[in-house]
Amino acid sequence: MLVTYLNLVIQGVLLGGLYAIFALGLSLSVGVMRFVNIAHGDFIVLVSFLLLVVAAALHINVLLALLLVLPVAFAGGWLLQRVLLQRVIGQSALLPLLVTFGLSIIVQNALLQGFGADTRTLSAGRLDTSSLHIGGLYVGVLPVATFLLAVTLVLGLDWLLYRSRIGANIRAVADDVAAANLIGLSSVRIYATAMGIVGVTVAVAACFMGLRMNFDPTSGPSRLLIAFEVVVLGGLGSLRGTLLGGIVLGIAQTLGGQIDGAWQVLAGHLVFLVVFLLRPQGLLPRY
Amino acid sequence: MPRRQHLSIASGRFVLAGAALALAAAPSFLDPGGLTVLTEFLCLLVLALMWNLLAGYADIVTVGQHAFVGVGAYAFYGAVVLLDLDPYLAFAAAALTAFVIALPAMVIVFRLRAAYLAVGTWVVAEVLMLIAGKLPNFGFGSGVSLPVRVAREFGTRPDARFATIYWLAFALAAVAFASTYLLLRSRIGLGLTAMRDNEEAAGAMGVNLVRARIVCFLWTAPFLGLAGAIITLQKLRISPPASFSIIDWTVFVIFNVVIGGIGSLEGPILGTVLFFVLREYLAQLGTWHLIILGTLSIVIILIEPRGLWGLLRRMLGGDLIPVSHGARPGFGADRTP
Amino acid sequence: MTSSGAGALLSVEGLSVYYEQFRALHGIDIAVGAGEIVSIIGANGAGKSSLLKAIVAQVDRIEGRILFAGQNIASNPTPAIVASGIALVPEGRRLFPTLTVEENLEIGWQTGRRSSDVGLGEVFDLFPMLRDKRRQPAWQLSGGQQQMVALGRALLADPRLLLCDEISLGLAPTVVNDLYALLLSINRRGIGVLLVEQDIRRALAVANRFYCLLEGRISLSGRPGDFDRDTITRHYFGS
Numbered sequence: 001m002l003v004t005y006l007n008l009v010i011q012g013v014l015l016g017g018l019y020a021i022f023a024l025g026l027s028l029s030v031g032v033m034r035f036v037n038i039a040h041g042d043f044i045v046l047v048s049f050l051l052l053v054v055a056a057a058l059h060i061n062v063l064l065a066l067l068l069v070l071p072v073a074f075a076g077g078w079l080l081q082r083v084l085l086q087r088v089i090g091q092s093a094l095l096p097l098l099v100t101f102g103l104s105i106i107v108q109n110a111l112l113q114g115f116g117a118d119t120r121t122l123s124a125g126r127l128d129t130s131s132l133h134i135g136g137l138y139v140g141v142l143p144v145a146t147f148l149l150a151v152t153l154v155l156g157l158d159w160l161l162y163r164s165r166i167g168a169n170i171r172a173v174a175d176d177v178a179a180a181n182l183i184g185l186s187s188v189r190i191y192a193t194a195m196g197i198v199g200v201t202v203a204v205a206a207c208f209m210g211l212r213m214n215f216d217p218t219s220g221p222s223r224l225l226i227a228f229e230v231v232v233l234g235g236l237g238s239l240r241g242t243l244l245g246g247i248v249l250g251i252a253q254t255l256g257g258q259i260d261g262a263w264q265v266l267a268g269h270l271v272f273l274v275v276f277l278l279r280p281q282g283l284l285p286r287y
Numbered sequence: 288m289p290r291r292q293h294l295s296i297a298s299g300r301f302v303l304a305g306a307a308l309a310l311a312a313a314p315s316f317l318d319p320g321g322l323t324v325l326t327e328f329l330c331l332l333v334l335a336l337m338w339n340l341l342a343g344y345a346d347i348v349t350v351g352q353h354a355f356v357g358v359g360a361y362a363f364y365g366a367v368v369l370l371d372l373d374p375y376l377a378f379a380a381a382a383l384t385a386f387v388i389a390l391p392a393m394v395i396v397f398r399l400r401a402a403y404l405a406v407g408t409w410v411v412a413e414v415l416m417l418i419a420g421k422l423p424n425f426g427f428g429s430g431v432s433l434p435v436r437v438a439r440e441f442g443t444r445p446d447a448r449f450a451t452i453y454w455l456a457f458a459l460a461a462v463a464f465a466s467t468y469l470l471l472r473s474r475i476g477l478g479l480t481a482m483r484d485n486e487e488a489a490g491a492m493g494v495n496l497v498r499a500r501i502v503c504f505l506w507t508a509p510f511l512g513l514a515g516a517i518i519t520l521q522k523l524r525i526s527p528p529a530s531f532s533i534i535d536w537t538v539f540v541i542f543n544v545v546i547g548g549i550g551s552l553e554g555p556i557l558g559t560v561l562f563f564v565l566r567e568y569l570a571q572l573g574t575w576h577l578i579i580l581g582t583l584s585i586v587i588i589l590i591e592p593r594g595l596w597g598l599l600r601r602m603l604g605g606d607l608i609p610v611s612h613g614a615r616p617g618f619g620a621d622r623t624p
Numbered sequence: 625m626t627s628s629g630a631g632a633l634l635s636v637e638g639l640s641v642y643y644e645q646f647r648a649l650h651g652i653d654i655a656v657g658a659g660e661i662v663s664i665i666g667a668n669g670a671g672k673s674s675l676l677k678a679i680v681a682q683v684d685r686i687e688g689r690i691l692f693a694g695q696n697i698a699s700n701p702t703p704a705i706v707a708s709g710i711a712l713v714p715e716g717r718r719l720f721p722t723l724t725v726e727e728n729l730e731i732g733w734q735t736g737r738r739s740s741d742v743g744l745g746e747v748f749d750l751f752p753m754l755r756d757k758r759r760q761p762a763w764q765l766s767g768g769q770q771q772m773v774a775l776g777r778a779l780l781a782d783p784r785l786l787l788c789d790e791i792s793l794g795l796a797p798t799v800v801n802d803l804y805a806l807l808l809s810i811n812r813r814g815i816g817v818l819l820v821e822q823d824i825r826r827a828l829a830v831a832n833r834f835y836c837l838l839e840g841r842i843s844l845s846g847r848p849g850d851f852d853r854d855t856i857t858r859h860y861f862g863s
Contacts, residue, residue, distance in 0.1 A: 030402065030403075034402065035402050036405060036406055038350070038405065038406070084585075088588065088589070093402045094342065094346075094549075095592055096402075097348050097402060097405055098545055098584065098588055102542075102545075102581040102582070102584045102585040103581070103585070105538055105542075105578075105580070106577075106578050106581040106582060106585075109574035109578045109581070110574070110578055113573075113574045113578070165730070168723060168727045168730065168731065169731065171723055171727075172720040172727075172728075172731055175720040175722050175723065176718060176720055176721070178718075179719075179720065180720075181682060181702060182677075182680065182682055182714050182718060183706065183711070183712060183714065183718070183731070183777065184680070184703045184706025184707065184711075184735040184781075185703070185734070185735050186701075186702070221409075221533075224406065225406065225410055228406040228410070229410065232399075232403065236403075262417055262421065265417060266414065266421075269410055269414045269417070272410065273395060273410070273411075273414065276398070277394070277395065277398075280398050
């Protein structure tokens with residue numbers, strides 16, 4: 001009995017790693033550009049389909065396809081910001097919200113048009129099914145690898161933001177975009193770069209989501225809600241918080257999933273709402 | 288104002304009044320099929336007016352509006368079938384339940400700042416929909432049909448029934464429009480308009496903006512609930528995916544308001560009319576329908592954030608339905624020399 | 625006038641500045657010679673800040689020419705202007721509050737001419753007290769220290785022309801004395817200074833020349849010693 005629950009908690013923690021990866025890009029775009037990208041989940045699903053196509057077309061492993069797609073994702077984020085989002089940010093919160101809302105619906109329906117409503121998964125060959133046997137517990141290699149990757153990404157992004165020059169520029173623009181423009185630091189260029197980085201995290205999220213769970217063209221919103229809850233739970237703008245937020249949500253969902261599929265989602269939402277009401281600043285607030 | 292503008296505004300108002308009269312007389316000249324479409328139009332118009340009140344004036348961009356439509360539908364079913372209440376009393380129950388659910392929802396939603404608020408409302412809506420799917424007396428996840436006897440209460444013959452349901456929708460839309468108009472012209476509405484255009488000016492007017500936003504949020508809930516009840520009566524069925532449909536009760540509504548013109552009363556009307564016109568041609572295109580609407584809304588935001596009505600208003604030179612008294616600058620144009 | 629015209633480091637010709645319908649400057653001419661300190665004085669809303677912002681291309685729309693070292697920079701974007709050697713110390717300092725002192729300063733270097741002649745060391749030599757605070761976020765500093773960082777940030781751009789917008793605002797008189805002493809030593813290295821200041825006495829004390837703005841137009845200009853106090857005050861308030 002105890003072993004069963006311990007096993008569930010471990011699975012929940014590992015799932016939380018994946019959720020943290022969902023959330024990293026959202027956290028960054030909210031923290032820097034001060035808007036919530038409603039299409040965040042749909043972009044994750046879009047890239048999952050892209051990975052599916054690339055891996056099939058080139059007959060390569062999905063993980064290799066991810067390496068090819070990463071620069072494309074960076075360019076996609078960069079272009080999206082430069083061509084579209086830049087025109088609507090900074091005026092009011094309303095316009096970017098509405099534009100990304102429109103994008104969300106466009107992406108969902110374009111995917112439906114192109115791929116149909118079938119449920120898909122990605123496969124990385126043997127990695128999908130291998131598992132480790134540790135002291136009476138079986139844990140999948142893929143979930144463990146995903147979790148380790150999440151930790152690496154959090155630390156990597158933390159380094160990028162707080163130790164590198166581009167990170168200092170990004171934080172400067174997040175602090176005071178008008179001041180940045182006034183002294184000749186181009187916020188347009190920095191926003192585009194930040195969105196390119198968001199694109200990279202979206203691609204990683206897309207790959208590991210596709211390996212871990214089913215997806216279809218309408219899966220985006222549920223991924224957005226997870227990412228959103230993780231960001232708020234963790235504490236706005238706190239990258240390490242996203243890891244903790246992801247774990248909390250992952251455990252809640254795994255335990256809820258013991259009842260049925262609807263409870264899995266509902267338990268996650270309810271735990272989010274309760275924690276949010278008790279601690280609106282999040283679990284690991286930055287300031 | 289030049290005379291030509293007076294003339295075009297007057298003729299615009301004439302068209303608007305004519306349309307209202309035609310709607311009032313519709314049951315006398317339309318067949319049940321036409322009335323059904325018109326009922327749907329009026330329900331979507333109510334949803335558009337409410338979403339516009341929140342997003343266009345109260346700075347509450349909700350993506351969870353469908354929650355209250357669903358709550359209204361379920362409350363109506365519960366009152367009329369499970370509690371065996373008089374059907375007209377069940378409408379009151381739908382409005383009241385939506386209002387009561389809005390209270391705790393408000394506590395959660397108002398703790399979130401602007402951009403987060405949108406997704407927060409979505410989470411609340413998901414929770415309500417998932418809970419609705421757990422209710423044993425409401426057919427769990429697959430929903431349940433309204434008994435024939437309930438439908439009969441609104442008319443034994445189908446055409447009489449359609450007319451009654453139409454009148455209900457017409458009354459709801461009329462009350463929603465008139466009361467929202469009055470709310471926007473009250474101190475609360477003027478304060479919100481001032482806030483949207485210039486935060487400091489609103490502060491100087493001494494309007495309590497937090498209270499004004501709360502009033503708006505609670506204001507919309509009963510109307511959304513009533514729309515949900517009427518929709519249920521028309522479709523004769525409740526189910527979590529249909530009653531809480533984000534596409535039907537939120538996505539389309541947002542596109543309608545954005546395309547028609549957010550932050551005005553004319554915009555939601557124009558957008559909803561356009562939606563029904565476009566639907567005639569686009570609905571059979573399936574997914575392309577939503578792709579086109581999405582693209583159209585983005586293009587319009589880029590050209591004129593105040594939508595088609597914003598463009599039209601410039602040509603006419605004034606409002607058909609004046610809400611604020613002064614001139615209105617654009618969104619967030621807060622550049623100061 | 626001594627050093628206006630073709631030989632000037634900065635030469636503003638017929639500059640008008642618009643914010644939507646509002647016109648903040650009405651075709652003014654201003655020049656700053658290399659190694660000169662020029663003060664712009666004027667009441668609130670006279671257009672002083674608009675002039676500085678126009679030079680770094682941070683206003684809606686301008687008419688006229690802005691020549692810097694002989695090149696018309698009026699249509700260049702801000703980063704290019706700063707990189708060519710004009711650095712602004714903005715009104716209200718406008719540091720990035722969550723960035724450390726060092727990070728704030730480095731951004732100055734990055735936006736500027738990226739010269740190897742200047743480095744953090746020079747700035748810390750000028751402002752020794754910043755050296756100990758280099759790892760502190762800027763919001764923790766006092767107003768005077770923040771102004772030092774703002775000035776240091778501009779100096780790290782290795783400017784040929786320094787634009788200073790109200791650097792004494794809200795600071796204690798002794799701190800302001802230090803800052804102005806520093807400005808003079810910066811100027812002695814050959815850096816031109818265009819100074820916007822509400823404190824007339826200070827502005828005139830350090831300036832080689834001055835311009836007085838009144839409602840977007842130049843009401844008086846010349847050397848500080850050429851006019852008595854009353855004349856300047858009259859042109860300042862327009863009475």
